[in-house]
Amino acid sequence: MRYFVHIGYHGLHYGGWQKQPGVLNVQGVLEKALTQIFKCPVFINGCGRTDAQVHASQFFFHMDLEQNWDFDLLFRLNKLLPYNIAVFDIIPMEGLPHARFDAVMRSYDYFIHTYKNPFLHGLSSYYLLKDLDLDQMKKAVDLLPRYKDYRAFCTSPDKYEHTICNVMSAGLLVDQHGDRIRFQISSNRFLSKMIRIIMGQLLKIGRGVLSVDEFEHNLSSRQTPELITPAHPQGLYLSRVVYPYLNLQPRAEFSAVPQNQSDKLWKLL
Known part of the structure; x- marks a missing residue:
């Protein structure tokens, strides 16, 4: 079964999204957590490749899981992940949609x-x-x-x-x-x-x-x-x-501090 996972992350301490040896990256942290939960290798595909220290208030990746689970995966995953990565939704998908290539x-x-x-x-x-x-x-x-x-x-x-x-x-x-x-x-x-x-x-x-x-x-x-x-x-x-x-609203503000809590405080030039 293919799942789309809706997440957000603070990228300051990461070398970007993409998995690469010797560099802390968001993809690698997520795959490690999922592999630990399911006790078998889990590989994921992201919707893009953010650079080192770049943030994402909305990001999707897809993963294929053959096994079912009888626990709250969202809760367990968020508990296991570090403070700077949050999972918002886990969405079962029909067919084999692609998180990167299908984005419009x-x-x-x-x-x-x-x-x-x-x-x-x-x-x-x-x-x-x-x-x-x-x-x-x-x-x-x-x-x-x-x-x-x-x-x-x-x-x-x-x-x-x-x-x-x-x-x-x-x-x-x-x-x-x-x-x-x-x-x-x-x-x-x-x-x-x-x-x-x-x-x-x-x-x-x-x-x-x-x-x-x-x-x-x-x-x-x-x-x-x-x-x-x-x-x-x-x-x-x-x-x-x-x-x-799939057209979901972001689940988090970019950040309460830079966005200043309200778009009304920003004036379009």
């Missing part, structure tokens, strides 16, 4: 704070920058859904069959004090470090060292910028994953 939309949020705040450490990216030109950053963000090829904003474009991404929406928000920024983007797929590269370019625009025209030229020409500076990983959250047959 993924949404990410990126949080920045421009003042020193120890309570945002690891939850939002800290950039000590004054007077960012948010209007110019917003003009660049508005360009994103107009383009489909994101070869220019990828660290390893040649490893992909193609670099087409159907960016459905992108937005820039700011809090009531103007010193916390939130970038949102939704697409059917994302390339390696694509969001962090875009965010790094947006910060350059905000500082006045890159123009919106130069930003658009990279998109239209598919030419990689001479200097790529990906934004810090700690502010990035995979926040939504949608399937044709």
Whole structure:
């Protein structure tokens, strides 16, 4: 029987989702816990591959289990897992749907704070920058859904069959004090470090060292910028994953601290 498992995790202390030797990773921790519970190897497939220190407020993986169980698997799994990984739902599925290849939309949020705040450490990216030109950053963000090829904003474009991404929406928000920024983007797929590269370019625009025209030229020409500076990983959250047959609301806020407990405190630019 195939199951989809709905989870969330705080990725600060992990080397990313994907299992790899010698690096603490989310996939490996989950497989170890499931193997311990069922006393046989359990392998899982995730809906994506988040980078080291990147978070996920909504994430899905699928697993195949032949045996039935007569205990509360959700409770037992959450009890066994560390504090920074939570399981929300375990959903039996018909057929063999795939957690990664069947996803039709993924949404990410990126949080920045421009003042020193120890309570945002690891939850939002800290950039000590004054007077960012948010209007110019917003003009660049508005360009994103107009383009489909994101070869220019990828660290390893040649490893992909193609670099087409159907960016459905992108937005820039700011809090009531103007010193916390939130970038949102939704697409059917994302390339390696694509969001962090875009965010790094947006910060350059905000500082006045890159123009919106130069930003658009990279998109239209598919030419990689001479200097790529990906934004810090700690502010990035995979926040939504949608399937044709499964569209669940996230079970947790991105974080009560960076989201400031209410979307009403964020103003769309």
